Amino acid sequence: xxxxxxxxxxxxxxxxxxxxxxxxxxxxxxxxxxxxxxxxxxxxxxxxxxxxxxxxxxxxxxxxxxxxxxxxxxxxxxxxxxxxxxxxxxxxxxxxxxxxxxxxxxxxxxxxxxxxxxxxxxxxxxxxxxxxxxxxxxxxxxxxxxxxxxxxxxxxxxxxxxxxxxxxxxxxxxxxxxxxxxxxxxxxxxxxxxxxxxxxxxxxxxxxxxxxxxxxxxxxxxxxxxxxxxxxxxxxxxxxxxxxxxxxxxxxxxxxxxxxxxxxxxxxxxxxxxxxxxxxxxxxxxxxxxxxxxxxxxxxxxxxxxxxxxxxxxxxxxxxxxxxxxxxxxxxxxxxxxxxxxxxxxxxxxxxxxxxxxxxxxxxxxxxxxxxxxxxxxxxxxxxxxxxxxxxxxxxxxxxxxxxxxxxxxxxxxxxxxxxxxxx
Numbered sequence: 001x002x003x004x005x006x007x008x009x010x011x012x013x014x015x016x017x018x019x020x021x022x023x024x025x026x027x028x029x030x031x032x033x034x035x036x037x038x039x040x041x042x043x044x045x046x047x048x049x050x051x052x053x054x055x056x057x058x059x060x061x062x063x064x065x066x067x068x069x070x071x072x073x074x075x076x077x078x079x080x081x082x083x084x085x086x087x088x089x090x091x092x093x094x095x096x097x098x099x100x101x102x103x104x105x106x107x108x109x110x111x112x113x114x115x116x117x118x119x120x121x122x123x124x125x126x127x128x129x130x131x132x133x134x135x136x137x138x139x140x141x142x143x144x145x146x147x148x149x150x151x152x153x154x155x156x157x158x159x160x161x162x163x164x165x166x167x168x169x170x171x172x173x174x175x176x177x178x179x180x181x182x183x184x185x186x187x188x189x190x191x192x193x194x195x196x197x198x199x200x201x202x203x204x205x206x207x208x209x210x211x212x213x214x215x216x217x218x219x220x221x222x223x224x225x226x227x228x229x230x231x232x233x234x235x236x237x238x239x240x241x242x243x244x245x246x247x248x249x250x251x252x253x254x255x256x257x258x259x260x261x262x263x264x265x266x267x268x269x270x271x272x273x274x275x276x277x278x279x280x281x282x283x284x285x286x287x288x289x290x291x292x293x294x295x296x297x298x299x300x301x302x303x304x305x306x307x308x309x310x311x312x313x314x315x316x317x318x319x320x321x322x323x324x325x326x327x328x329x330x331x332x333x334x335x336x337x338x339x340x341x342x343x344x345x346x347x348x349x350x351x352x353x354x355x356x357x358x359x360x361x362x363x364x365x366x367x368x369x370x371x372x373x374x375x376x377x378x379x380x381x382x383x384x385x386x387x388x389x390x391x392x393x394x395x396x397x398x399x400x401x402x403x404x405x406x407x408x409x410x411x412x413x414x415x416x417x418x419x420x421x422x423x424x
Contacts, residue, residue, distance in 0.1 A: 013045050013125040017085035020049075020127070021068045024057045044106045048129040051105045052081045060094065063144040064365040067092055067122075071140050078139045080130040084122035086368050088152045094118045094141040102130040146365040153364055160355050160367065163376055166383040167348055168391045173338040178241035179318065182333040184208060184223045193225055195239050204234025204322065214254035214298035214332050224331035229264070229322035240315035243272065243308045244337030246382040251303040251318060252334040255285065257294045257327070263287040264294070264326025268301060272316040274309040279316075281305045288323060298331070304339065338382060348375055 019028055028049070038046075053072050060069040069092065070081040080102070082092055096118055102111035111118060111130060118141075120128060132139050148156070180186075181195030188194060188208060198206050205228040213222040227236055243249070249270060257263070269282035283303040284291035292301065308316070320330065340348075351370070358367050370376065 013042070013127070014085075016045065016049070017068075017083050017125050017127060020081075020083050021065050021085040024054075024070065045127045048081075048106050048127050052079055052129045058140065060141045060144045063092065064146060064369055066369045067144075067146050067365060069094070069141065069144055073138075073140060078132040080118075080120075080132060080141070081127070082120050082122065082130065083127045084124060086365070086372075087124050088148060088155075088368060089124055090122050090152075090365070091147045092120045092122060092144055093147065094120065094144045096132075097138045097140050097142055100132045100139045102132050105129045105131055148364050148368075156364055156368055156371070157359055159371055159376075160352070160359060162388070163355075163371075163379055164352055165388040165392050166379040167352060168395060169383045169387045170338055170340055170345065170348070172391065173336050174387060175334050176244060176337050178335050179333060180239045182335070184225050184331065196225070196236055199235040199237060200233070203231040204229045204236065206236050209329065211329060211331065212298075214300075222331070224329050226258070226327065226329050227320060227322065228327045229325055232324060234322040235319055237271070237317045237319035240317050242312060243310075243314070243316050245312075246337045246378075247306070247308050247310065248337060248339070249303075249305045249308055249316070250336040250339035252336070253301055253303075254298045254331045255294055255301050256298045256329050257296050258329060259296055261327050263291075264328050265323040266291065266294075266326065266328055267321040267323065268303045269319045269321055270303065270305055270308075270316055271319055272309050273314045274311075279309050281307075282321070286326070286328070294328065304341075351375055 015030065016028055052070075053074065055072060058071040058073075060071065063069045066085045067090065068081070068083045068085065072079045078100075080094070082094075084090055084092075094117070096113055096116045099113050099116055100118070101113070102118060103109070104111070106129070111120065118130075120130065122128065179195060181193070184193060186194040192198075193206050193208060196206060198204050205226075207226050207228075208223050209226050211222055211224040213220050216222070225236075227234065251268060251270065253268060255266075263286040265287040266285040267282040267288055268285060269280060272279040281303070283301065285301055286292075286294045318333070318335070320328075322328070351373075355367050355370055358364075358370075
């Protein structure tokens, strides 16, 4: 048997309302109607859409796209199509060219203008068609504005503040502990390096060595690994691990050359399975084509991947591929799931700044629409509440230290001012 899953409740209207918010559609094809069990509310929305005459549709100024308002002037009456393609109830206030009385064509509710203002209540993902009758021939809406209840506005403001907290996590992203032995500090088992394996033992060698720490220097005991290739290909790879839910992966690793050794043809890579095909992404290093040269001192190299396989049942591995004879020393591998380049960080900063500015200006409907965009949805899915709270506490502590330092500096200045006055 074949099972078809379709949305229910208010969400059932989402595709229709988003379509109307995008274009003036005369006909809407909804394949899911073959399997959906329509409620009275579902039928009412479709009845409203069918009752609206499709000719010379006129948009209304000042209304956000997520609240489509269309007007048609007939010989004996005029019609208004008013929709809410958002997840929150709202009220649309329309300023008409003349006084009029409106009737909801589905519910038969009467709506009257006050000072040529028509107030229309809209539930989430709802559509209403209003038939207007009045003494004047011109009843077109001149402008419109969307209002929300105070609780809804507060909820939207809290959502934007929450996004700002989650965005702060991206500035100092946490490592993800997917490698069994990222710093090569665990004791050796069976002569190998714990958590790592040489794929073809005849082609390469992996050994633990004593080396200065890349972060601390010579003053602390530290272990690294030395990878040696004696043939056309040597591969060292990590333990398998689950792909991050973020769909991206960043690997930072410290590399260096032993003294008087030529540049090796090296790749830092991640492997997996995508569908039925092998998945492989890499960053070239040293003598590999396009590679950044290695030095005899420790230098950090980064591999960034933004298109990880989406199947959570398939695992990934980090690997180092030497495409010919060579030697390299490796230490302190860090793996991240939330590293973004500066351009992407700037885009996110601009978006949040605009949303906060729009809230201050009262453009709540526009902010609500932005909350359904890519970046807000990504941050909600990729940054955990725990990560956001941890960073928020760290920022709060930093702010407390800053305020305390300023207060102490002010006290010191006051003391010296008083001391100087004693000698006058």
